[in-house]
Amino acid sequence: MATDVIAEQEQRVAELTEKLVSQYPPSSTHAVEFLGAQYDMGLAWVHFPVGSGGLDVSPKFQKIVNEKIARAGGPNSYARNPIGYGMCGPTIVEWGTAEQKDRFLRPLFTGEEIWCQLFSEPGSGSDFAGLSAKGVRDGEEWIINGQKVWTTLAHLSKWGLLVVRTDADAVKHAGLTAVVVDMHSQGVEVRPLRQMTGEAEFNEVYFTDTRVPVSETLGNVGDGWRVSLTTLMNERVAIGGAIPQKGSGPIREAVKLWQQLPVESRNLANAC
Numbered sequence: 001m002a003t004d005v006i007a008e009q010e011q012r013v014a015e016l017t018e019k020l021v022s023q024y025p026p027s028s029t030h031a032v033e034f035l036g037a038q039y040d041m042g043l044a045w046v047h048f049p050v051g052s053g054g055l056d057v058s059p060k061f062q063k064i065v066n067e068k069i070a071r072a073g074g075p076n077s078y079a080r081n082p083i084g085y086g087m088c089g090p091t092i093v094e095w096g097t098a099e100q101k102d103r104f105l106r107p108l109f110t111g112e113e114i115w116c117q118l119f120s121e122p123g124s125g126s127d128f129a130g131l132s133a134k135g136v137r138d139g140e141e142w143i144i145n146g147q148k149v150w151t152t153l154a155h156l157s158k159w160g161l162l163v164v165r166t167d168a169d170a171v172k173h174a175g176l177t178a179v180v181v182d183m184h185s186q187g188v189e190v191r192p193l194r195q196m197t198g199e200a201e202f203n204e205v206y207f208t209d210t211r212v213p214v215s216e217t218l219g220n221v222g223d224g225w226r227v228s229l230t231t232l233m234n235e236r237v238a239i240g241g242a243i244p245q246k247g248s249g250p251i252r253e254a255v256k257l258w259q260q261l262p263v264e265s266r267n268l269a270n271a272c
């Protein structure tokens, strides 16, 4: 891309972000209103298409938006809806129909609707393509049966990005389909997994004859593996490059802990 185009995009993103924080001062604006305005101005995921929360510019400019908003004390979509912002949003924009993008992306970004990722099963973690939860078509609905595990935030979610086996006879990667499931549907049971810390961020999720409209299929029938790759590729970016929170974040926390150590213990060679 030509240097002047890059400079023009950078300036546009910076100016729009200035406009956002001055028109919606974070200290006096409700987080949902602020994030809604951010989405409408194309500053949610700047590389997404115009109208879907983006400006169709390079993703590297998202950093400008995030840092300016963090400095102004504004809300952070990733912190409110990490699986939604980091993984499900990018999957919907890649694979969703126009209706799905219009319906799901804005409330996902504002955190009004939390999302979870329903991939792992007790019998298929690393071997994700070996999953056995089933979707059987019945007219204009899928009937879902099976169990998922390690589902982060399922207990708070409105929507789940679910991958099921819809063709038992196809080679294993080819028999999968991705759907968006309403976590409040009949036949969805969420059981929290209690951690040693006492918290319960992960869950087991059971589906018993849960009905999902066929219109909520993401991609085509049989595209589940390719849809999942989009999610998993974005998972790496989302976890590796989590949006900085003002004064926090795992690296900053680690540095703070290190700074609290006596000087003689700060040398890693001494620690080993």
Ligand SMILES: Cc1cc2nc3c(=O)[nH]c(=O)nc-3n(C[C@H](O)[C@H](O)[C@H](O)COP(=O)(O)OP(=O)(O)OC[C@H]3O[C@@H](n4cnc5c(N)ncnc54)[C@H](O)[C@@H]3O)c2cc1C
Binding pocket: 083, 116, 117, 118, 119, 120, 121, 122, 124, 125, 126, 127, 149, 150, 151, 152, 153, 202
């Ligand atoms: C913090 C956290 C949050 C998570 N949140 C979600 C979520 O929201 N949604 C979701 O769907 N999943 C989630 N997961 C699950 C995760 O993404 C993996 O799918 C799951 O942890 C791996 O499955 P498993 O635990 O059954 O391990 P296994 O697949 O049994 O693997 C156990 C070990 O064996 C190794 N191994 C496996 N197969 C092979 C092989 N063929 N050759 C050599 N080594 C092998 C693995 O590398 C691993 O070290 C989460 C996991 C964690 C830790």
